[in-house]
Amino acid sequence: MKAFLPFCGAVLVSLCSIAGAADDDGLSEQIRQLKSEALNLNRDLTLLEQELLYASPQTSIFVSVDVGTPIRLVDINLTIDGDHVGYHFYSDQEFEALTKGGIQRLYTGNLTSGRHVMEATITGYDPLGKDYQKTTSYNFT
Structure with a gap:
């Protein structure tokens, strides 16, 4: 799972650079949506990791x-x-x-x-x- 978190970060950096270069409004909106989904996925993975590491308070x-x-x-x-x-x-x-x-x-x-x-x-x-x-x-x- 820890190897997956840096992957999410790399995807976010790629999406940000693509978003800056995109001229088409439709493509730009899709990229923003993908970026938002990647951020949500990263948040969910972090919460899951915390639950697995500290399952019993x-x-x-x-x-x-x-x-x-x-x-x-x-x-x-x-x-x-x-x-x-x-x-x-x-x-x-x-x-x-x-x-x-x-x-x-x-x-x-x-x-x-x-x-x-x-x-x-x-x-x-x-x-x-x-x-x-x-x-x-x-x-x-």
Whole structure:
């Protein structure tokens, strides 16, 4: 396919030089139409090449917390489209790093193109030491 792209470029250069030399309006219009079709073909081939090279987009999900959060994060369970894809238990040092602006990668993987649902269950303790659990979901494409 890569050998075909330079060929399209050579065809475009040839068509441009022919278009400049053509005197007949009918022939000139045909050349413009061929040039337009060659440009469209080149665009389509480039898109096809991108789809073949990067067929499955890689997705990464990161975790961060607000600085000064009152909740002590204990662990996070992550599902995408109902499949469990990530879990992490946070030590005191890791939680402290997150509260100072750190981020942590919880998931990296390939997802098909289209709509997905991510669901995270967060477990922790509130400022009074009581158990805290919250489940949140997010739709993305």
